Amino acid sequence: MHAPVKPAPAPSYRSPGLGLALRLAWRDLRGGLRGFGIFIACLALGVMAIAAVASASRGLTEGLSREGRRILGGDAAFSLIHREATPPELAFLQSHGSVSTIATLRGMANAGEKGAALVEIKAVDTTYPRIGDLVTEPQAPIQSLLARGDDVFGAVADPVLLGRLDLKPGDVISVGAAKLQLRANLVSEPDKIAAGVGFGPRLLMSQDALRATGLLQPGSLVRWTYRVSLPAAASDDAALDTLLSTAGREQRDAGWEIRSRANAAPGFQRNLERFTQFLTLVGLTALLVGGVGVANAVRRFVEAKKLDFATMKAIGATGGRVVAIHLTEVMLVAALGTAIGLVLGAAAPFALGYALSGILPLPFEPTLAPGELAVAALYGLLTALVFAILPLGRAHDVPVSALFRDQIEPDARRPRAIYLVICALALAGLVGVALAFAYERRIALIYIGVMSGIFLLLRCVSWGLMALARRSPRPRSPSLRMALANSHRPGALTPSLVLSLGLGVALLSALAFIDVSLTRQLTQALPQKAPSFFFLDIPNAESARFDTFVAQERPGATLERVPMMRGRIVSINGVRAEDIKATEQSAWVLDGDRGITYSDVMPEGSKIASGEWWPADYRGEPLVSFDAQNAAGIGLKLGDRLTVNVLGRNITARVANLRTVEWRSLGINFVMLFSPNTFAGAPHTNLATVTTAPNGAGATDAALMRRLAIDFPSVTAVRVKDALEAVNTIVGQLATAIRGASGLAIAASLLVLGGALAAGQRARLYDAMILKTLGATRRFILSSYALEYAAIGLVSALFGVVAGALAGWGVVTQVMKIDFVSDPTGALLAATAAVGVTVLFGLAGTLRILSKAPASHLRNL
Structure with missing residues (x-):
């Protein structure tokens, strides 16, 4: 008797899990990456831009941090305006370490008949440079180069000064009452960054020479900086913190501006952070534009895999399994x-450091930045997921028969809710990363809002264009009729082309409008209404003689002269300045010394926003008028008590009014303007502007500056044209960097455009073969496609110009605070080029299709 046969166990259908999806995806990829070229290029371009910018910024930041002592000239620097440190103050600094001193100010270098020029004077002590190396040509000890001999002091000058005045080493110039022999060219200073941007070339001299010039008058705009180097045994961060906290407690009324090696160049660091964020956003724009290319490539991938999807579903694979496998791929x-x-x-900073090693004036330390690279990778992967999940999700619910029938009748159903949720979560992650790693979240939020609006508007434009084409009357021309039908049929290129072209043209147009507005402001608008000269450090006792001098040298010119001092905000309503939470735009008001003045009348270019102006004969408590915009930024209101440190004294004044100031006029205006009784009897100099009348007579600018250096050796003249040219040079360099970075976004747009056209080539192949079989000529087919591409390109380009104009207007008027110039020339050129590229790209692919025989393709369609 046979034992009963046990039935075979039922087969187990376990979920495939990630391992199986990964194996099947990897097997499929072994067949090659055909069709993914633009996908990879778009992602690589955007990720490269973000990673390169972040890594380069990290290199600069670490270089600044590592070289903080060299840049600062010590572990800590204590600066005073107008005056030197008192013996007790100097003794306090010396009790914590060795102290070196420099003095910086502007002055006039007079070369006799060769002219005069504005210079940035740095007067150093005998220990300079205590940290780092000073490079001169010829190289020699600085003490010998600056030594006095035969009543002439030595000096080291920037080669720009020698070229400007046609001088050579060994020539003698005058600065104030002192004569200086130029003994060497200045090649580099170890502490150059800490001094900031100047309007004139550097002139290095000894402090004995500075005292001999006679420029050190009461109220002169000279900055004395005392650099403290901690003892080697106590140079750690704890000792530095002890020094800073003790100085803040025991020398609170000294009026120091204090910096440490940790923030040796705070202004440069802030600008670096802002510029890094801007370039990162440009890189993210390139990545988002490339995301459209990712979506196009995935659609093309899905289209090519339809038979595979159908086969997998026919043998029992679920829709979720099909999507999971191919999403993994x-x-x-x-x-x-x-x-x-x-x-x-990651390689970009090293290449940059190698290429610019000899000319970069910054302590740049190329380094691998794992954190920044991880953020860039996160950007790339999240962007790919956002743009890939919906095209793939469409295959989940489409039945096998529909997948086969999709060859001629595409299914228009939406993806399942789960894929919409995944897309939304990925998009939220992308937004979260952009906000989490932004230097200024407000700017990041504005960027996200603008990009979301542009994407939505472009999508609406494509839908509107397709709807308009669908409802338009049928034209009599066959080519035009076919072009119209192609633009709205299922699988039309319209959405992809509108998105890629619109984004690219919008970016180009915005840059064009910003560039022309900035250029017009710098080269035309300001010089027409700006003063010709600013004159600094006019001695109060010689102000009347100076007025007479100007009247003789520039008949008919308008002279405006006001008292000039420097002061630092110490507190507002008893709250220390360093504890006040100021906005990013107004934080500079609390950072260091500011120019201040007093007057019994309101200056031109100002108008009362709130409060009242004081009477001409006012004799009560000290009052102050404050710029309304910056008052809001630091939380200052009418009636508040503002304490400023001027010449070592703390003076408290009540805010009597807030003013709206027109800064672009370049007239004399100040953030803080006090009632005259506030500084009665205080020593000060004067600041003056001279505005030359149109076609006014008088000495040339060069002659005026030469005579000024002789008659008023202590007065410094700043020609506004030179200052504007210096600013224009900086702005031009920044604009070049911006255009270069934005070129990545433009390159991404071109890749997307090529990808969109390539994604539509299969449909074009089908159409072309059928049309050729039915007797259509190449000319007819080409003209139909050219009309289609031109129409879509024209609408996209026009929208891009409008969107770019609005974006440019926002940046120019709201961020840069200058007048917007509506010159569309550059934007229209960009739009024309975009339309031309679209037509050429499209026809190039069509010509390749038309060169093939119909028979070899019809059997496979």
Whole structure:
């Protein structure tokens, strides 16, 4: 008797899990990456831009941090305006370490008949430079170069000064009452960054020479900086913190501006952070534009895999399994593109450091930045997921028969809710990363809002264009009729082309409008209404003689002269300035010394925003008028008590009114303007502007500056044209960097455009073969496609110009605070080029299709 046969166990259908999806995806990828070229290029380009910018910024930041002592000239620096440190103050600093001193101010270098020029004077002591190396040509000890001999002091000058006045080493110039022999060219200073941007070339001299010039008058705008180097045994951060806290407690009324090696160049660091954020956002723009290319590539991938999807579903695979396998495949490709971008971005700082090693005036330390690279990788992968999930999700619910029928009748159903949720979560992650790693979240939020609005508007434009084409009357021309039908049929290129072209043209147009507005402001608008000269450090006792001098040298010119002092805000309503939470735009008001003045009348270019102006004969408590915009930024209101330190004394004044100031006029105006009784009897100099009348007579600018240096050796003249040219040079350099970075976004747009056209080539192949079989000529087919591309390109370009104009207007008027110039020339050129590129790209692909015989393709369609 046979034992009963046990039935075979039922087969187990376990979920495949990530391992199976990964194996099947990897097997499929072994067949090659055909069709993913633009996908990879778009991701690599965007990730490279973000990684390169972040890594380069990290290199600069670490260089500044590592070289903080050299940049600062010590572990801590204590600065005073107008006056030197008192013996007790100097003794306090010396009790904590060795002290070196420099004095900086502006002056006039007089070369006799060769002219005079504004210079940035740095007067050093005998220990300079205590940290770092001073490089001169010829190289020699600085003490010998600056030594006095035969009643002439030595000096080291920036070669720009020698070229400007046609001088050579060994020539003698005058600065104030002192004669200086130029003994060497200045090549580099170890502490150059800490001094900030100047309007004139550097002139290095001894402090004995500075005292001999006679420029050190009461109220002169000279900055004395005392650099403290801690003993080697006590140079750690704890000792530095002890010094800073003790100085803040025991020398609170000294009026120091204090910096440490940790923030040796705070202004430069802030600007670096802002510029890094801007370039990162440009890189993110390139990545988002590239995301459209990712979506196009995934759609093309889905279209090519329809038979595979149908086969897998026919043998029992679920829709979720099909999507999971191919999403894994797509993300593996995204990881490859991201990795390429990371490698290129990580290498960029090293290439930059090598290329600019001899000319970069910054302590740049190229380094691998794992944190920044991880953020760039996160940007890339999240962007790929956002743009890939919906095209892939469409295949989940489409039945097998529909997948086969999709060859001629595309299914228009929406993806499941789960894929919409995944897309939303990925998008939220992308936004969260952008906000979490932004230097200024407000700017990041504005950027996110603008980009979201542009994407939505472009999508609406494409829908509107397709709806308009669908409802338009049928034209009589066959080519035009076919072009119209192609623009709204299922699978039309309209959405992809509008998005890629619109974004690219919008970016180009915005840059064009910003560039022309900035250029017009610097080269035309300001010089027409700005003063010709600013004159600094006019001695109070010689102010009347100075007025007479100007009247003789520039008949008919308008002279405006006001008292000039420097003061630092100490507290507001008893709250220390360093404890006040100021906005980013107004923080500079609390950072260091500010120019101040007093007057019984309100200056031109100002008007009362709130409060009242004081009477001409006012004799009560000290009052102050404050710029309304910056008052709001630091939380200052009418009636508040403002304490400023001037010449070592703390003076408290009540805020009597707030003014709206027109700064662009370049007239004399101040953030803080006090009632005259506040500084009665205080020593000060004067600041004056001279505005030459149109076609006014008088000495040339060069002659005026030469005579001024002779008659008023202590007065400094700043020609506004030179100052504007210096600013224009800086702005031009920044604009070049911005255009270069924005070129990545433009390159991404071109890649997306090429990808969109390539994604539509299969449909174009089908159409072309059928049309050729039915007798259509190449000319007819080409003209139809050219009309289609031109129409879509024209609408996209026009929208891009409008969107770019609005974005440019926002940046120019709200961020830069200058007048917007509505010159569309550059934007229209960009739009024309975009339309031309679209037509050329499209026709190039069509010509390749038309060159093939119909028979070899019809059997496979």
